[in-house]
Amino acid sequence: GNSVTQMEGPVTLSEEAFLTINCTYTATGYPSLFWYVQYPGEGLQLLLKATKADDKGSNKGFEATYRKETTSFHLEKGSVQVSDSAVYFCALSLKTSYDKVIFGPGTSLSVIP
């Protein structure tokens, strides 16, 4: 079946540290891949996306590359800030009768000063 796996959290980093959150997927066909971010008390927001193999999505210093050969879409940021503390969800989208999106379980990130 179709699924998304993310590294378990919580992840705690010091400010200015390098961030990697691993995401791998299983899907039939050629999905689009997304990272969403959820700040405390809010809904999810689209952070970045990639629609085909080798595409790199980027936004707010975050980036992720669609790796078809390893079925991965790892999220990276070179220098995290306290304001990046949130839950990050990896997701894939399949074109069926509707835009079916499958979310990973989420990874909680805390950045300490």
Place this chain on the structure above:
Amino acid sequence: NAGVTQTPKFQVLKTGQSMTLQCAQDMNHNSMYWYRQDPGMGLRLIYYSASEGTTDKGEVPNGYNVSRLNKREFSLRLESAAPSQTSVYFCASNQGRGYTFGSGTRLTVV
């Protein structure tokens, strides 16, 4: 600001009571969705509407009904609330470029 608006933001119900969660989007999106978010369970799809006039069950539809009133509005109804329906509910809409989510309704059933 364009987006998805959910009401109410918070609600406490007694077991057996009914209520409707409202959702409206102003982006002219065809597809709309209702999810619930529970600790350790991630996001689970309750119902979706691929276009105006159509609705379909998602992963966890039992105990819920939906109405796609028009292109803008997609409501979720709990006919007889149960403690297992205590959750945070999110509405979302999509036009093929990624979801736009509402800010959520935190529902407690006592």
